Amino acid sequence: xxxxxxxxxxxxxxxxxxxxxxxxxxxxxxxxxxxxxxxxxxxxxxxxxxxxxxxxxxxxxxxxxxxxxxxxxxxxxxxxxxxxxxxxxxxxxxxxxxxxxxxxxxxxxxxxxxxxxxxxxxxxxxxxxxxxxxxxxxxxxxxxxxxxxxxxxxxxxxxxxxxxxxxxxxxxxxxxxxxxxxxxxxxxxxxxxxxxxxxxxxxxxxxxxxxxxxxxxxxxxxxxxxxxxxxxxxxxxxxxxxxxxxxxxx
Amino acid sequence: xxxxxxxxxxxxxxxxxxxxxxxxxxxxxxxxxxxxxxxxxxxxxxxxxxxxxxxxxxxxxxxxxxxxxxxxxxxxxxxxxxxxxxxxxxxxxxxxxxxxxxxxxxxxxxxxxxxxxxxxxxxxxxxxxxxxxxxxxxxxxxxxxxxxxxxxxxxxxxxxxxxxxxxxxxxxxxxxxxxxxxxxxxxxxxxxxxxxxxxxxxxxxxxxxxxxxxxxxxxxxxxxxxxxxxxxxxxxxxxxxxxxxxxxxxxxxxxxxxxxxxxxxxxxxxxxxxxxxxxxxxxxxxxxxxxxxxxxxxxxxxxxxxxxxxxxxxxxxxxxxxxxxxxxxxxxxxxxxxxxxxxxxxxxxxxxxxxxxxxxxxxxxxxxxxxxxxxxxxxxxxxxxxxxxxxxxxxxxxxxxxxxxxxxxxxxxxxxxxxxxxxxxxxxxxxxxxxxxxx
Numbered sequence: 229x230x231x232x233x234x235x236x237x238x239x240x241x242x243x244x245x246x247x248x249x250x251x252x253x254x255x256x257x258x259x260x261x262x263x264x265x266x267x268x269x270x271x272x273x274x275x276x277x278x279x280x281x282x283x284x285x286x287x288x289x290x291x292x293x294x295x296x297x298x299x300x301x302x303x304x305x306x307x308x309x310x311x312x313x314x315x316x317x318x319x320x321x322x323x324x325x326x327x328x329x330x331x332x333x334x335x336x337x338x339x340x341x342x343x344x345x346x347x348x349x350x351x352x353x354x355x356x357x358x359x360x361x362x363x364x365x366x367x368x369x370x371x372x373x374x375x376x377x378x379x380x381x382x383x384x385x386x387x388x389x390x391x392x393x394x395x396x397x398x399x400x401x402x403x404x405x406x407x408x409x410x411x412x413x414x415x416x417x418x419x420x421x422x423x424x425x426x427x428x429x430x431x432x433x434x435x436x437x438x439x440x441x442x443x444x445x446x447x448x449x450x451x452x453x454x455x456x457x458x459x460x461x462x463x464x465x466x467x468x469x470x471x472x473x474x475x476x477x478x
Numbered sequence: 479x480x481x482x483x484x485x486x487x488x489x490x491x492x493x494x495x496x497x498x499x500x501x502x503x504x505x506x507x508x509x510x511x512x513x514x515x516x517x518x519x520x521x522x523x524x525x526x527x528x529x530x531x532x533x534x535x536x537x538x539x540x541x542x543x544x545x546x547x548x549x550x551x552x553x554x555x556x557x558x559x560x561x562x563x564x565x566x567x568x569x570x571x572x573x574x575x576x577x578x579x580x581x582x583x584x585x586x587x588x589x590x591x592x593x594x595x596x597x598x599x600x601x602x603x604x605x606x607x608x609x610x611x612x613x614x615x616x617x618x619x620x621x622x623x624x625x626x627x628x629x630x631x632x633x634x635x636x637x638x639x640x641x642x643x644x645x646x647x648x649x650x651x652x653x654x655x656x657x658x659x660x661x662x663x664x665x666x667x668x669x670x671x672x673x674x675x676x677x678x679x680x681x682x683x684x685x686x687x688x689x690x691x692x693x694x695x696x697x698x699x700x701x702x703x704x705x706x707x708x709x710x711x712x713x714x715x716x717x718x719x720x721x722x723x724x725x726x727x728x729x730x731x732x733x734x735x736x737x738x739x740x741x742x743x744x745x746x747x748x749x750x751x752x753x754x755x756x757x758x759x760x761x762x763x764x765x766x767x768x769x770x771x772x773x774x775x776x777x778x779x780x781x782x783x784x785x786x787x788x789x790x791x792x793x794x795x796x797x798x799x800x801x802x803x804x805x806x807x808x809x810x811x812x813x814x815x816x817x818x819x820x821x822x823x824x825x826x827x828x829x830x831x832x833x834x835x836x837x838x839x840x841x842x843x844x845x846x847x848x849x850x851x852x853x854x855x856x857x858x859x860x861x862x863x864x865x866x867x868x869x870x871x872x873x874x875x876x877x878x879x880x881x882x883x884x885x886x887x888x889x890x891x892x893x894x895x896x897x898x899x900x901x902x903x904x905x906x907x908x909x910x911x912x913x914x915x916x917x
Contacts, residue, residue: 273864276864276868278864278868279860280864299873300864300867300868301868301870301871301872301876303868304870310868312865314861316861316862317883318862318866318880318883319883319887319890320882320889320890321883329875329879330869330870330871331870333870333871333872337870337872369886386869390869
């Protein structure tokens with residue numbers, strides 16, 4: 229599904245990613261862990277197509293297609309979804325209207341007709357229930373005055389609505405209490421299938437107890453310095469990141 | 479002939495035609511034309527007109543008093559009305575009252591014509607007490623209007639009346655003349671404890687040149703509530719100089735929302751005078767323009783007495799080679815202790831060639847007050863844009879949503895839903911998007 233080859237990227241001349249290689253297949257869950265400043269959020273933003281980052285070397289393939297020339301919205305139309313660490317507030321635009329717009333713009337791009345109002349409503353109800361979101365919440369302005377937990381839950385709600393092929397969850401666990409973490413993880417797990425893939429970006433192992441990864445990668449100084457199975461996450465939890473850093477510098 | 483000279487000579491003819499007026503009005507007119515004669519049109523040398531030049535609109539050979547009677551069909555202009563709610567309507571076509579399109583009343587309140595009010599004895603008390611009392615006769619353009627004032631809306635709400643239906647004042651110009659100058663004059667007097675909502679619009683129906691120099695006086699007596707909405711979305715050859723003066727008494731609450739989306743040149747002179755305690759004055763505006771359009775908001779709040787508030791919030795989105803001006807003056811007199819005065823002007827420049835000149839002016843003579851002002855000029859937030867695009871929303875639509883969100887808190891204080899809906903539609907239209915829902 230996603231194939232990243234020797235990816236170098238940065239912002240304003242400053243190199244952040246220094247040769248990432250990663251392959252994510254349909255049906256898999258990958259966790260990317262690493263200390264602050266290792267390039268985790270940059271990697272997710274580059275995959276999702278944030279224009280401020282410049283790819284200086286290497287390629288990203290999505291289902292065999294090089295996506296370098298695609299804008300963020302086109303990548304979204306191809307099935308990429310990024311759950312933001314800091315979702316943006318849009319006063320005056322309700323959660324419902326926002327998601328309707330997102331879905332219908334995606335359908336438009338694919339040459340499909342707009343989703344009917346009844347179908348949309350049904351889907352919104354179903355996904356809201358999955359994430360234990362009540363109706364009042366849906367008519368609030370997007371992210372405006374939302375608590376940290378509400379913002380994250382809303383991100384996963386949007387993901388559920390958009391049904392992406394590749395979902396990247398950037399620090400979705402930060403700012404979540406244990407109940408919200410359970411709800412959000414449960415939502416993500418329900419959406420997993422053999423046809424889609426998930427990349428979980430996190431600093432801590434905690435989220436991975438709920439969303440169990442097939443593979444764990446450790447990012448340090450813009451490179452994946454270690455890859456393994458879910459046990460690697462436990463090891464990191466126990467030992468911290470220092471031993472990785474030392475290993476990497478040797 | 480220069481426009482000024484033409485106006486001065488037209489005044490003689492005009493005075494002859496309105497011979498049946500009272501001496502009171504006659505004196506006001508003559509004083510006003512003298513002021514205009516002395517001062518002439520403002521130029522960029524005047525501090526208040528530093529960023530707005532009238533040169534390009536004064537060069538036309540305007541017809542001053544259009545004689546030609548034009549009729550228009552309601553179906554052709556329906557879209558300019560807020561037609562989904564029941565309203566009173568005072569409609570003018572090329573400066574002449576259109577009884578056909580209007581819906582006036584004398585049932586408990588007076589919603590009618592200035593021409594009637596200026597001439598009929600039954601309105602004399604109100605005219606003598608209020609007419610031209612708030613308008614500043616030191617302004618040359620206001621004086622020019624006063625000299626020629628003969629038609630417009632006259633609204634008098636006696637005490638203890640909550641007027642359920644909003645009142646629409648609409649001025650159409652039909653292009654029956656190649657270029658026309660219109661000078662409507664509105665008087666709104668709201669007595670104690672009464673509440674009224676007014677919507678004003680100027681609309682040119684062709685691409686002929688129109689210059690409107692409008693004066694509106696609003697008097698809010700004790701505990702009165704007045705909500706005034708100005709919808710400025712005229713076509714590219716129409717210019718508007720709007721002079722609105724608000725005089726407030728104790729515990730009254732007046733808000734003026736100005737939505738400036740169209741026109742070639744728009745200048746809003748909006749002045750509030752607080753003549754009592756515990757007064758609340760609100761001025762809000764959303765400006766979205768592009769091409770070579772020019773919108774200038776020139777506001778004044780004069781805090782004269784203690785314990786009053788004023789709130790100003792103007793948002794501007796400028797594209798193309800458009801230019802914007804915000805000049806907001808707040809004067810707090812020595813006696814006006816415990817004043818709360820807030821002013822904000824936030825702007826987004828969408829294109830490199832667009833300009834905004836913003837200038838807050840605070841003159842505070844009292845020592846126990848809370849006054850704040852802030853202005854910002856920026857571009858759309860890149861992170862926010864990325865967020866929307868990453869959800870599959872194309873760049874153009876994403877930008878439109880962000881601009882809408884930016885302007886949103888001005889809309890939040892609009893009390894008439896039908897107006898809110900209309901404005902959001904106009905914003906979507908202005909931003910060139912169709913989002914499949916009403917913003």
